[in-house]
Amino acid sequence: MKKERRTKSRFWVYVLAYAIAIIMLLPMLWMLISAFKAPGSTVTVISKLLMPPYTLDSFIEVLKPDGTAMMWRWTLNSVIVGGVQTVVTVLFSSWAAYAVSRIEFKGKKLLIAFILAGLMVPMESIVVPLFNMIVDLDWVNSYKALILPGMMLPLAFLILKQFIDQLPKELLEAAEIDGAGPFLTWWKIIFPLSSSSMAAVSIFVFVQSWNNLLWPLLVAQETKMMTLPVGIPTFQSNFATDLAVPMASNVAASIPALIVFLLFQRHIIKGISMTGIK
Numbered sequence: 001m002k003k004e005r006r007t008k009s010r011f012w013v014y015v016l017a018y019a020i021a022i023i024m025l026l027p028m029l030w031m032l033i034s035a036f037k038a039p040g041s042t043v044t045v046i047s048k049l050l051m052p053p054y055t056l057d058s059f060i061e062v063l064k065p066d067g068t069a070m071m072w073r074w075t076l077n078s079v080i081v082g083g084v085q086t087v088v089t090v091l092f093s094s095w096a097a098y099a100v101s102r103i104e105f106k107g108k109k110l111l112i113a114f115i116l117a118g119l120m121v122p123m124e125s126i127v128v129p130l131f132n133m134i135v136d137l138d139w140v141n142s143y144k145a146l147i148l149p150g151m152m153l154p155l156a157f158l159i160l161k162q163f164i165d166q167l168p169k170e171l172l173e174a175a176e177i178d179g180a181g182p183f184l185t186w187w188k189i190i191f192p193l194s195s196s197s198m199a200a201v202s203i204f205v206f207v208q209s210w211n212n213l214l215w216p217l218l219v220a221q222e223t224k225m226m227t228l229p230v231g232i233p234t235f236q237s238n239f240a241t242d243l244a245v246p247m248a249s250n251v252a253a254s255i256p257a258l259i260v261f262l263l264f265q266r267h268i269i270k271g272i273s274m275t276g277i278k
Contacts, residue, residue: 034247035059043243058248062235071252073224074231079256081146081216081227082209089205090198093156098186100157101164102172118154123214131218145219146227150209156201163197164190203264210257228253 034043036054039061043049062069099105100112130149139145167190175185191198213229220226226234232253236246 031247031250034244035251036248037244039245040242041244043247058244059252061245062249062252069235069249070223070226070231071228071249074226074228075253075256077143077146077220077225078210078227078229080143081150082206084143084147085150085209086202086206088151089153089156090202092151093153093201094160094190094194094198095186096157097160097164098190099182101161103182115154115157118152119158127214127218134219140219141222141225142219143225146216146225149215150212153205153208156205159201160194160197163194167193199264203261206260207257 030043030049033049034041035058036056037043037049038053038055038057041048063071065072096115100108100115134140134145134149171189172185175189180188211229212227216227216230220230223231223234232246232249235249
C-alpha cells in the first residue's frame with residue numbers, strides 16, 4: 001500500500017512538473033512560431049498562427065544590413081561588451097579568490113566582508129552617481145562606459161573562493177617548496193583545477209551582461225553604440241501592430257546566448273557541483 005501511494009504521489013508530482021514546464025515554454029513557442037510568419041501576419045489568433053505559410057521574410061527584414069534594425073552592429077556591441085566583461089571579471093575574481101583563500105594578510109576578513117557587501121547593493125542605488133562620473137569623464141557613447149562598470153561581480157568571487165577553499169593545502173605547499181610564486185602557483189595549479197568553475201562563472205557573467213538593459217540604456221544614447229537589449233525595443237517601437245518582425249528580432253538576439261549555453265552547459269553543471277552550491 002505504501003509503495004502504491006508513493007508511486008501515485010510521484011506520478012502527480014511529475015504531472016505537475018511537466019504542466020509547469022509546458023506553461024513556461026508556451027510564450028517561447030509562440031515567439032518562435034510568430035517569427036516564421038510573414039511580416040504583417042496575424043499572430044494573436046491561434047488558428048491563424050498555426051496555419052501555413054511559414055517564411056523567413058521577417059528574419060530577412062531584421063537582418064538586412066541596410067534596414068532600420070542595426071542587428072549586426074548591436075550584436076557586435078553585445079559580443080564585445082559581454083566578452084571583455086567576462087574575461088576580465090573571471091580573471092580578477094579568480095586572482096582575488098586565490099589571494100583571499102590561500103594568502104594570509106592583515107584585514108582579510110574585512111576585505112571579504114567588503115566584497116560580499118556588494119551582493120546587497122542593487123545597481124539601481126548607484127546608477128545616478130555612476131552615470132554622473134561617466135558624464136564627467138566624457139565617456140558617454142563609448143565602449144569604456146559600457147564595459148568598465150560591469151567588470152566586477154562579487155558572486156563570481158564567492159563561487160571561485162568556495163572552490164579554492166576545497167583544494168588540498170599540501171598541493172599548494174608542494175608548489176611553494178618547488179619555488180613557485182603566487183602567480184605561478186595560480187597559473188600551474190589553481191587555473192587548471194578550477195577550469196570548470198571558471199567556465200560556469202563565465203557563462204553566468206556573459207548571460208548577465210548580454211541581458212543587461214538599464215546601464216546600456218543610459219550610456220549608449222547613439223543608435224550605433226546600443227547593445228541588443230536596448231536596440232531591439234527601439235526597433236520594435238516602429239511596429240505598433242506587426243508582431244512577426246519584432247518576434248524575429250527577439251529570436252535572432254537570443255541565438256548567440258543560447259549557443260554559448262548549449263556549448264558549455266556541461267561545464268556549468270560540473271562547476272556548480274564542484275563548488276558545493278546546491
